[in-house]
Amino acid sequence: MAKNVLVVDDSSSVRQVVGIALKSAGYDVIEACDGKDALGKLTGQKVHLIISDVNMPNMDGITFVKEVKKLASYKFTPIIMLTTESQESKKAEGQAAGAKAWVVKPFQPAQMLAAVSKLILP
Amino acid sequence: MSINLDQALQTFIVEAHELLQVMEQSLLQLETEPADQDAIGAIFRAAHTIKGSAGLFGLNPVVSFTHIVEDVLDRLRDGSVAVDSRLIAVLLKCGDHMLELINVVASRGEPLQPAALEREAALREALSTYQAPHHTPDTGAQHTEAGAADRANAPAEVLWHISLRFGVDVFRNGMDPLSFLRYLETLGQITQVTTLTDSIPALDSWDPESCYLGFEIELRSTASHATLNEVFDFVRDDCDVHIDAIDEASDSAVSIGSELVAQAEQGPLTASVQRLPAASEPKTRDGNYVRVNADKLDELINLVGELVIASAGASLLARSCNNDPLQEATSTVSGLVEEILDGALHLRMIPIGDTFNRFRRVVRDISQELGKDIELTISGAETELDKTVVEKIGDPLMHLLRNAMDHGIESADARRAAGKAGKGHLSLNAYHDSGSIVIEIADDGNGLNRERILEKAQERGLVASGAVLSDQEIYNLIFEPGFSTAEAVTNLSGRGVGMDVVKRNITLLRGTVDLDSRPGQGTVVRIRLPLTLAIINGFLVGIDTSTYVIPLDMVQECIELDEHQRQSSREKGYLDLRGEVLPLVDLREHFSHEGSAGRRQNVVVVRYAEHKAGLVVDDLLGEFQTVIKPLGKLFGALRGISGSTILGSGAVALILDVPALLNQIVQLEARTPQAPYSPTVVAR
Amino acid sequence: MPITIETLDDSTCVSIDGELTIYTVAELAGELLPRMSGAPRLMLDLSQVTEMDGAGLQLLAVIQREADSAGTALSVTGQSVAVTQALELCRKAAS
Numbered sequence: 001m002a003k004n005v006l007v008v009d010d011s012s013s014v015r016q017v018v019g020i021a022l023k024s025a026g027y028d029v030i031e032a033c034d035g036k037d038a039l040g041k042l043t044g045q046k047v048h049l050i051i052s053d054v055n056m057p058n059m060d061g062i063t064f065v066k067e068v069k070k071l072a073s074y075k076f077t078p079i080i081m082l083t084t085e086s087q088e089s090k091k092a093e094g095q096a097a098g099a100k101a102w103v104v105k106p107f108q109p110a111q112m113l114a115a116v117s118k119l120i121l122p
Numbered sequence: 123m124s125i126n127l128d129q130a131l132q133t134f135i136v137e138a139h140e141l142l143q144v145m146e147q148s149l150l151q152l153e154t155e156p157a158d159q160d161a162i163g164a165i166f167r168a169a170h171t172i173k174g175s176a177g178l179f180g181l182n183p184v185v186s187f188t189h190i191v192e193d194v195l196d197r198l199r200d201g202s203v204a205v206d207s208r209l210i211a212v213l214l215k216c217g218d219h220m221l222e223l224i225n226v227v228a229s230r231g232e233p234l235q236p237a238a239l240e241r242e243a244a245l246r247e248a249l250s251t252y253q254a255p256h257h258t259p260d261t262g263a264q265h266t267e268a269g270a271a272d273r274a275n276a277p278a279e280v281l282w283h284i285s286l287r288f289g290v291d292v293f294r295n296g297m298d299p300l301s302f303l304r305y306l307e308t309l310g311q312i313t314q315v316t317t318l319t320d321s322i323p324a325l326d327s328w329d330p331e332s333c334y335l336g337f338e339i340e341l342r343s344t345a346s347h348a349t350l351n352e353v354f355d356f357v358r359d360d361c362d363v364h365i366d367a368i369d370e371a372s373d374s375a376v377s378i379g380s381e382l383v384a385q386a387e388q389g390p391l392t393a394s395v396q397r398l399p400a401a402s403e404p405k406t407r408d409g410n411y412v413r414v415n416a417d418k419l420d421e422l423i424n425l426v427g428e429l430v431i432a433s434a435g436a437s438l439l440a441r442s443c444n445n446d447p448l449q450e451a452t453s454t455v456s457g458l459v460e461e462i463l464d465g466a467l468h469l470r471m472i473p474i475g476d477t478f479n480r481f482r483r484v485v486r487d488i489s490q491e492l493g494k495d496i497e498l499t500i501s502g503a504e505t506e507l508d509k510t511v512v513e514k515i516g517d518p519l520m521h522l523l524r525n526a527m528d529h530g531i532e533s534a535d536a537r538r539a540a541g542k543a544g545k546g547h548l549s550l551n552a553y554h555d556s557g558s559i560v561i562e563i564a565d566d567g568n569g570l571n572r573e574r575i576l577e578k579a580q581e582r583g584l585v586a587s588g589a590v591l592s593d594q595e596i597y598n599l600i601f602e603p604g605f606s607t608a609e610a611v612t613n614l615s616g617r618g619v620g621m622d623v624v625k626r627n628i629t630l631l632r633g634t635v636d637l638d639s640r641p642g643q644g645t646v647v648r649i650r651l652p653l654t655l656a657i658i659n660g661f662l663v664g665i666d667t668s669t670y671v672i673p674l675d676m677v678q679e680c681i682e683l684d685e686h687q688r689q690s691s692r693e694k695g696y697l698d699l700r701g702e703v704l705p706l707v708d709l710r711e712h713f714s715h716e717g718s719a720g721r722r723q724n725v726v727v728v729r730y731a732e733h734k735a736g737l738v739v740d741d742l743l744g745e746f747q748t749v750i751k752p753l754g755k756l757f758g759a760l761r762g763i764s765g766s767t768i769l770g771s772g773a774v775a776l777i778l779d780v781p782a783l784l785n786q787i788v789q790l791e792a793r794t795p796q797a798p799y800s801p802t803v804v805a806r
Numbered sequence: 807m808p809i810t811i812e813t814l815d816d817s818t819c820v821s822i823d824g825e826l827t828i829y830t831v832a833e834l835a836g837e838l839l840p841r842m843s844g845a846p847r848l849m850l851d852l853s854q855v856t857e858m859d860g861a862g863l864q865l866l867a868v869i870q871r872e873a874d875s876a877g878t879a880l881s882v883t884g885q886s887v888a889v890t891q892a893l894e895l896c897r898k899a900a901s
Contacts, residue, residue, distance in 0.1 A: 011171040012413075013134035017127060017178045055167055076331075076828040078296030084174060100295040101356040106177015106185060109127070118305045118353055119297065292860075293828040299860040303895050317896040319867040325839065328868065330831040335864055337896065 002028040003120050004046060008038040008064065009053040009082065014105075018051060021109035026122035035059025039067055042074055049120050050079045051112075052099070054090045062090070065097040078119040082107075127179060131228065134175050136413070138224045141168040143476070145217050149210055150482050156205035165213070166195040172220065176228070183234065184223045187242060191216045194252040203252050212248045214483070219245055281313070282350060283368045284339040287321075289360025292333040297357050299335050305353055310343025340368075416509065419469055426459075426466040430747045431768055433459040438771060463747065470510075471653075474552045474561070475503030477516050481523055485548060488527050495534055495545045496527055502552035507559045511631055511651055515561070518624040518635075522563045522647050523548065525621075530567030530645050540642060542566070558633075558675070559653060564646040570597050570639040579605065597637045597645075601625040632764060634730070634781055660748035660767070660777065663726060664741035665710050666717060669775040671748050671767060672737065676780045678727040680742055688723060697725065697736055705787045708738040712762065712783075733784040750777060761786065809837045818842070819883075821851035826862035826889070835865055842872055846879065853884030858892040 005027045007018045012033070019029040030047065032038035034056040041047070050068065054061035061081060068074050079099035083091045091102055103115045145168040148161040155161070169192040176184035191213070197203040219242055226232050234242065284306070288299050306312060318336035322328060343350070347365055354363045433456050440452040478500045489496035531537075531546035538544050551562040572593055579585045579599045599605055603622040628635045633651035652658070660671035681699075683691070691697045697704045704727065710719055725736040750765040764779035808830055812819045820838060824830065842848060850869070855862075873880040885893075 010167070011137060011175050013130055013137050013175045014171075014178060016130040016133050017175075020127065020130060055170055057164075057167065073829065076294060076296050078298075082174075084170070095359075098295065100297060100359075105174040109178070115356075117308065118356065119301050121301065121304045288860075298828075300863065300892055300895055301859075307895075315896050317863070317867070319864070319871070322864065322868060322871070325868070325872065330835040330861065330865055330868075331828060333860065333864065335860055 002026055003048040003122055004028045004030055005116060006030045006032060006038060006041055006047045006050045008032045008035065008051065010034055010056045017109055018112055021113050022116060025113050027116065035061065035064030038064055042071065047077065049116060050077060051082065052079060053082045054094065062093050062097050065094060065099045069098040080115055131179050134179060135224060135228050137175065138172050141172055142217050142221050144168050146214065146483055147479055149213055149217065150486060152205055153207065153210045162199050166192065166199050169195055181228055183227050187223060188220060190246060190249050194249050197252060197254065209252065212245065216245055279342055279344050280367050282341045282343060283366045284341060284350065285364040286339065287336040287362040288333045288357065290332040290334065291360055292357055293331055299333065299337065302353060303337065306339065306341055309345045309349065310341050312339060312341050314340040423466050423470060426463050429459055430463055434746065435771065460747065470508050471506040472509050472512055473504050473506050474512055477512055478503050478550050481519070481550065484520060484523060485527065488524060492527060494527065494531060496531055497545055497547055499547065499549040501549065505552040505554060505559060507651065507653055514627065514631055515651065518627045519561065519563065521620055521624050526563060526565040526567065526645065530565040532568050558650050561649040562646055564644060566644040569641045569643055569645055572596055575599055594638060597639050601635060658748050658750060660746045662743035662746050662775065663739040664743050665739055666715050668715070669743065669769060669773065670709065671746065671775050671777040672726060672728060673780060674745060676728045676730050678729050681725045681727065683723045683725055699727065704734060704736045706736045706738055707783055707787060728780050730781045730784050733788060735784050735787050748777065809834055811837065811841055817847040817849055818845040819849045819851065821854060823854040824856055826855045826858040826865065828859060828861040831861045831865045839872065842878060843876055848873055848878050848880045849883050850880065851883045852889045853886050855886045855889050858888045863892060863896060
């Protein structure tokens with residue numbers, strides 16, 4: 001059974017690119033446009049890995065990660081933070097919150113796929 | 123890996139346009155409220171997202187420029203840079219440049235033109251004064267994935283020994299040591315794995331959620347040391363990782379699990395995966411919206427239009443069959459079709475707000491250019507109308523706004539001298555009114571100069587010299603083609619420049635425009651537009667065997683003409699409607715039908731804006747949902763017809779252009795001052 | 807119930823149903839380990855395991871270790887594909 005990856009980003013083109021890359025490798029992709037939306041998507045289905053942007057309206061990525069870590073059924077789920085080179089501090093903040101993996105934006109689809117495959121296989 | 127990103131690129135382009143719109147709105151917001159953190163956040167996010175997404179598509183010129191903008195915005199966000207009007211002006215221009223980059227580099231895949239590159243250089247220069255002092259220009263070029271390059275250049279296969287000791291928190295952090303092993307398998311061939319469990323403490327101090335695993339792995343792979351090292355990036359902080367190239371297989375340690383596997387080979391290998399399938403989640407974008415290609419929507423609406431006609435045809439047939447159940451069935455279908463039609467049309471309706479908001483920037487720029495202080499107020503932004511109308515109304519509105527600012531609103535000094543506030547005021551308003559939408563552009567400027575307009579109109583032969591015109595009639599003369607020329611350079615000149623074009627564009631949308639002005643107090647331009655362009659509720663009337671459609675929302679009432687009334691009205695050309703003078707148009711005559719009128723005649727009273735008239739027809743045939751088909755060129759010159767439709771019976775019916783008919787009457791009567799009723803002149 | 811433990815004569819039969827992962831190891835360990843001592847034979851049915859990760863592997867290693875030290879005869883009566891794949895991955899002999 002394909003693994004579900006939740007992609008949380010306010011940019012629909014980022015979601016689309018990540019989605020295309022992951023689907024081509026055999027993952028199933030669920031999209032959410034911000035932290036709040038993403039928390040809703042975590043219920044009612046199993047998500048095996050979360051990819052989250054940092055800077056988003058409604059609920060930012062750091063808050064979202066902290067919320068995920070509070071959920072019994074998701075506290076051990078791997079989370080990849082999407083950071084930018086100008087956001088070293090955000091990366092550290094994300095790691096402290098529990099998102100130990102990261103991909104630096106802008107990324108090539110192959111880079112994203114590599115990061116995901118290190119954590120779970122499709 | 124080749125992944126086709128074309129479609130995603132289209133999404134990016136649309137998204138970037140939206141984000142730039144947000145950026146502009148927020149910058150304007152910031153200009154009025156420099157402390158608005160939400161606005162700063164939104165601006166930053168817009169630039170940040172555009173940069174990040176552009177990088178996905180390798181749009182380096184976009185990334186490179188946006189990076190600098192983002193850099194400055196980041197400093198704005200953390201308070202290192204203060205908001206001032208110069209910065210806002212620079213950032214607005216940066217937004218414009220980003221738009222150009224998106225349009226040229228992303229949409230067309232071309233490099234920027236030299237002129238644009240010059241602009242960019244100037245903007246980079248301007249931005250650099252806001253950047254951190256130690257900043258070195260960033261090219262935005264991204265480091266390529268080291269592993270990929272290494273793999274290409276170093277094809278030699280090496281036997282690697284990888285020694286891993288995972289940290290206790292690895293499981294808790296969502297990392298699975300087995301996943302790293304699986305990933306290594308994708309980089310080469312794992313020839314040997316030894317799982318080390320001797321670090322697992324005694325039972326009483328063992329926490330099942332802590333990781334005490336270690337692995338000794340031998341991997342035959344062409345991957346470089348750096349690539350292998352990268353595999354463990356995410357766990358490096360609390361893990362020991364040693365990667366060495368070796369020549370021969372090394373020692374073998376005791377492996378756990380061997381027994382388990384060996385036994386399993388005899389045991390039942392039931393491979394039941396019992397997890398319930400995850401509910402298939404609809405892929406949503408931006409919350410609850412789905413992006414649909416506008417063409418597909420048009421196709422759908424066109425089909426619905428055909429469906430309406432077909433359903434009307436079926437109803438007509440059913441009615442002639444004397445079959446009650448059949449009639450009932452067709453009427454149910456008709457009801458549903460009508461609902462589908464409403465729904466489909468609604469899909470095309472978008473709020474006018476986005477168009478309105480775009481003008482904030484225009485007003486800001488032009489008022490600065492003119493050295494006037496002008497404030498724009500927007501209301502009714504949520505008013506919805508057809509997408510095509512929204513798209514096409516932008517230019518005329520822009521023109522009207524420019525004129526209002528340029529020629530309507532006076533300079534601050536002149537305003538104060540006239541006892542008004544120094545700050546000029548413009549307002550854009552939209553609202554629904556009897557089946558149409560009205561857009562108002564109002565200024566509190568000096569108003570139009572009635573005398574000059576009249577003088578000019580007479581000079582140009584637009585008005586008979588003896589004609590008596592109301593103020594409003596005179597003001598509306600500025601929409602006349604040929605009214606304005608370049609030589610009219612006075613206060614009212616700008617009002618006239620291109621006003622006929624504005625009017626023509628609005629007319630093409632089946633709309634009308636009129637204007638009201640009060641000397642010294644300002645001018646209001648009112649644009650009246652149909653809600654939709656595709657379908658109207660029609661009222662069918664018959665003349666001889668022909669059928670005509672009158673847009674239902676313009677029909678006020680129907681009156682039967684008796685013999686006496688017919689005589690008198692034919693002589694006078696008007697009807698006494700409860701004491702009101704109602705001009706009549708005999709459609710039989712108007713459309714040159716031969717033969718004499720039937721025994722019975724009816725008058726359909728129509729109203730558009732403030733004009734009323736009676737249309738004389740033979741038969742009243744009732745309501746009909748009408749899908750408008752554009753007229754061919756052949757009928758383009760036919761006055762008083764705006765389109766055609768196909769009836770359920772398959773026959774063609776012409777749709778009356780009521781505004782045009784009304785204007786004809788109005789003009790006719792304006793030229794004959796002795797006419798008992800002289801409605802306002804509306805140019806045509 | 808993710809785990810069923812039955813005692814028949816001198817055998818303890820344990821079957822695990824569902825995930826054998828970080829999300830379940832704490833509960834499984836809590837249920838299983840205290841019941842192991844004293845049982846001469848332990849039958850482990852892993853045929854209903856849907857998913858297994860490193861934490862699950864570690865739990866199996868501990869079960870084996872405890873069985874060995876107590877002299878309990880451990881046998882696996884069944885294993886799912888997920889279990890087989892995980893075990894194969896971490897137990898590759900030089901070839």
